[in-house]
Amino acid sequence: MLLSPMSGNEVRATGHVRQSGNGMCFTRREAMALGFCLCCLPDRGQAARPSGIKDVGNGIFIREAPHEEATRRNRGGIANIGFIIGRDGVLVTDPGGSLADGRWLRSEIKIRTTKRVRYVVMSHVHPDHCLGAAAFGDEVPVFLGHHRLKNALHARGDFYRERLAEVLERDDVGEIIYPNQEVEHAAEVDLGDRIIRMMAHGRAHTDCDLTMLDVTTGTLFPSDLLFVDRVPSLDGSLLGWLAEVERLRQIRPARAVPGHGPAIVAFEPAMAKQVEYLTALADQTRQAIARGLTLNDALPAVTAGKGGGWALYEAYHERNVIQAYKELEWE
Numbered sequence: 001m002l003l004s005p006m007s008g009n010e011v012r013a014t015g016h017v018r019q020s021g022n023g024m025c026f027t028r029r030e031a032m033a034l035g036f037c038l039c040c041l042p043d044r045g046q047a048a049r050p051s052g053i054k055d056v057g058n059g060i061f062i063r064e065a066p067h068e069e070a071t072r073r074n075r076g077g078i079a080n081i082g083f084i085i086g087r088d089g090v091l092v093t094d095p096g097g098s099l100a101d102g103r104w105l106r107s108e109i110k111i112r113t114t115k116r117v118r119y120v121v122m123s124h125v126h127p128d129h130c131l132g133a134a135a136f137g138d139e140v141p142v143f144l145g146h147h148r149l150k151n152a153l154h155a156r157g158d159f160y161r162e163r164l165a166e167v168l169e170r171d172d173v174g175e176i177i178y179p180n181q182e183v184e185h186a187a188e189v190d191l192g193d194r195i196i197r198m199m200a201h202g203r204a205h206t207d208c209d210l211t212m213l214d215v216t217t218g219t220l221f222p223s224d225l226l227f228v229d230r231v232p233s234l235d236g237s238l239l240g241w242l243a244e245v246e247r248l249r250q251i252r253p254a255r256a257v258p259g260h261g262p263a264i265v266a267f268e269p270a271m272a273k274q275v276e277y278l279t280a281l282a283d284q285t286r287q288a289i290a291r292g293l294t295l296n297d298a299l300p301a302v303t304a305g306k307g308g309g310w311a312l313y314e315a316y317h318e319r320n321v322i323q324a325y326k327e328l329e330w331e
């Protein structure tokens with residue numbers, strides 16, 4: 001395993017964070033107009049409960065989530081979340097899609113260890129990854145996030161909570177928890193017998209993506225910088241995402257825990273398939289723009305990934321084209 005050079009502890013205190021000025025909230029239509037990602041918003045339909053925790057070895061436990069929208073039955077548990085048990089405590093790697101989901105995760109931790117949850121990592125702003133954070137509040141952990149996560153939560157948190165309250169009991173939704181330690185570039189967490197290395201990314205899947213590497217086992221936690229089987233959803237920068245993938249590749253991780261998909265995968269083959277989709281999305285969108293197609297005409301022309309077996313393709317691909325077009329038309 002090779003590691004990219006990183007500086008040491010650069011965890012920055014929250015007091016230094018610039019905050020947006022007002023308490024905005026948005027309807028679904030407004031959110032679409034503003035370019036918010038709806039990949040993780042609730043659906044009124046019903047679906048199966050999330051499956052249980054998988055022990056993927058070396059003290060790492062992952063809930064492999066179904067490829068669904070958030071529903072009452074899955075309680076918002078549609079992202080891969082989990083925890084790492086170290087000698088001195090537990091690190092939660094994404095606390096879940098709702099307070100109910102986070103409480104469930106916490107109960108799964110308590111089944112396996114009496115050690116305290118010392119760190120809760122919130123990988124990015126999307127609600128399926130971070131709305132469960134409040135379930136861990138009374139353990140007083142360090143809530144870790146990208147230095148732009150707080151602003152993103154401030155702008156979108158109320159909108160996400162209102163949408164989730166349309167399908168869950170309001171008490172199960174969860175309060176917004178802001179990170180109390182922020183990662184500007186890189187940071188390390190020491191669980192006693194293992195180092196967890198954090199990397200803050202430029203705009204990619206979102207504008208606040210935080211990934212981490214369990215150095216001891218070479219396991220990468222790319223969160224939603226890696227979708228497997230479920231079509232990727234673009235809520236940041238297409239070209240940025242492709243660039244950040246190359247940073248992850250430099251780490252040469254043996255295996256990875258994707259934000260959506262199997263609990264654990266071989267990193268490179270899984271990433272290669274995603275890169276194929278994102279690259280085709282960029283190429284075909286550029287071609288459509290070069291041909292002078294309007295956005296509406298570009299939508300059916302950009303068929304990247306079609307027939308590739310991506311789950312939820314019909315729900316998200318078109319939105320990806322819209323995002324890509326908006327980004328690439330100004331190149």
Ligand SMILES: [Zn+2]
Pocket residue numbers: 039124126205224
């Ligand atoms: Zn996401």
